[in-house]
Amino acid sequence: MNSPIYIMWLRQIKRYWRSKPRVIGSLAQPLLFLVALGFGFGPIFEKAGGGNYLEFLAPGIIAMTVLSNSLFNGIEIIWDKQFGFLKETLVSPVPRYKIILGRIFGGATVATIQGIIVLLISLIIGFKPINIFMIPLAIFFMFLISTLFAGVGTSIASKLEDMQGFQLIVNFIFMPLFFLSGALFPFTDLPLFLSKIIKLNPLAYGVDGLRFSLTGISNLSLLLDFFVLFISSIIIIIIGSYLFSKTEV
């Protein structure tokens, strides 16, 4: 392969593969959530007639893993700025949008792999997907979510110089994105204003698509899920390319 997008992508995969602590470290949180929330809230959820909570929760935690990994992936741009490698890509005769696409797909692939690992872990804990043959669809949705939020993380990082600032901002948007996505609770019987807010959150469509592929339950429609994620990904890639093209080192 002789494409800049591919080599940018490959670089991120290699970096990911070579940093085992990062792989393991970023799995601790989803595991804790699965065990603590899954078993902790399980009995109440069941008494309230919600069914098996782990079945409900697992797709949400997979979405959370994918969300945080893809958002925080943007930090690699700041890393490259500080360690000088960004200059190497910026002096090269490669259109800026290709550089950004390679980065976004690299980050999205890494986040998807992390999502798959959490899916495997949840299988071990006792999660049972409704249909094994639907798992590729679930992985596809993981990739859509990752692409969108790797784009968001990358766009934010394009405008920043320091890692602390980036972490602050990303933490600030991560919480509402995650809690208001239907990952932890169903949003069918919520107060109207809350369910309206959730419907403005693109992650909600990702969670819904994932939950449908893994458990067959869906609040929205699969086609809608797909289009919302797809179109917002394209928009964010355009924004990211623009912001990145303005980067000066």
Added chain:
Amino acid sequence: MIEVKDLVKKFDNISAVDHISFNVEKGEIFAFLGPNGAGKTTTIKMLTTLLTPTSGEIKINGFLANDKKDEVRHSFGIVFQDESLDEDLTAYENMEFHAVLYGIKKGLRKKRIEELLKLVELWERKDDLVKHFSGGMKRRLEIARGLVHHPKVLFLDEPTLGLDPQTRNFLWEYIKKLNKQEGMTVFLTTHYMEEADKISDRIAIIDKGKIVMIGTSKEIKEKTNSDLLEKAFLKLTGKPIREEFANNLDHMRLRRRIFRGRR
């Protein structure tokens, strides 16, 4: 090969580069000397398309830098002042990454990478991660990488900073050879006056964003009545230390950019 006309770069109304003009001929080794904060690195950044000039014109290899960015980028190679390798990749992977970005086809890519890594004596270590390399090895690798796409112009921004005499000697010998054999134009900055004196055909001395003198080392020494280039340099730029001013300027730029980013 490099034509600069009336180039200006301002940061918050402070001119880091203030109306400079010069030409570098094909096959020339041209040294750009000046105290810290004089505008050397800012100039190199503009010449290499990393910064957009406030005003003025730059032509590299006949292409306007503002207009034909990609042609310009194909024309030059650069060794940066600070490190710019990916330490989590191997030496070979760093070279390969560069070659792919410059669109070099696979067969040629392999041949050139092998050639260059052997030349800088890193072929044996090609599969080691760069983070295990010493400063001198990293520098050699960066130079090899800057040459993968056979640039017409090589920019060297303080390439020998912090290197031992052996590595410095090796680097200059190699760059001279390339310059002679391939007719490659070299544009360099350095703080080591003897090096500049020895290697370069012509020298420009820059201070506070302006070129104060330009010519061969001999001409500069004659005009300033000095026996050494170092003395001529001090006569032209004065003795006060400039570190503080440079740092402030750098800080300001950084703070301003962070602030703009957060808004």
